[in-house]
Amino acid sequence: MKKKKHVPKRIIGRLELVDFPQFQIEGVEAKIDTGAYTGAIHCTNMQVIKLADGQTRLRVNLLDDAHPNFDGYLMEFTDFSLRTIKSSIGEAQRRYVIRTVIRLFEEDFTTEFSLSDRSDMKYPVLIGRSLLRRGGFLVDVSKRYEAQKKRFAPGGMRS
Template sequence: MSPVRSYNRLLGRRELVDFPEFDLHGIEAKVDTGAYTSAIHCTDIHIETRQGRPRLLVRLLDPGHEGADGKPLAFAEFNLRDIRSSNGEVQERYVIRARVRLYGEDFEAEFSLSDRSDMKYPVLLGRSLLRQGRFVVDVSRRNLSHKALARAAARRSRG
């Protein structure tokens, strides 16, 4: 008999996530079990060559978004991949690896980069990240990771 996988983390349909390497905290994310790859909103996506090496430059989030300083971020490691959008259309998108923090733990995941300004949430968390973190989604709930961390901090301060 094979062992039963233990799922000890629950996510709601929406979560507040952190991207520690970008110094972005409390970013609203939609948990999407229909999407394989996670996605993050960015603009001004272009390739620049420096010293003979291509670099991907982007601006994460919109300038008005809390924590977004408008400075371009550069990535030396990236790839271009066909990604199927929510409407079934296949688009070529740049994909990077980034750390996202949930329940105080960092998970490295692939994020496709696209202009999500017409979407309600700037970040989408897809199945590959959910599987990696062994998360189960309860669509009737929200911000479970953030709430759990806030409860733990309150318990520590009471002492």
């Protein structure tokens, strides 16, 4: 039997600032939600279009003008799926899901995010259990912005 390598867990706060390098978006406030399996990103203007060659694309605006890095550009995804996701109130909703890179603790993780209008929510990004497990994170609900503290600490990646 192969012994599993022990990797020390990192403490993550109930809120974190995250980056989406593929979209050139930095410093988005994210809520950690251990009740959600998949993460979620706020988006608007979702539309699926069918091109002349038969390809299907998903067009969305990620975030909105309330976020300082919002540029108003429509983003297109060719790799997406439509799934049934349970909302925070237990209601089943059909949502588009994409795979993208999220940066946390100066490390990049590829994970899935459902796309939904979160304008009535306080935080535009939700991080679920799937990423928490793969990243080896433990959630300390009494803390906030733990990844940022490591990022800007003396001897950290940025000054």
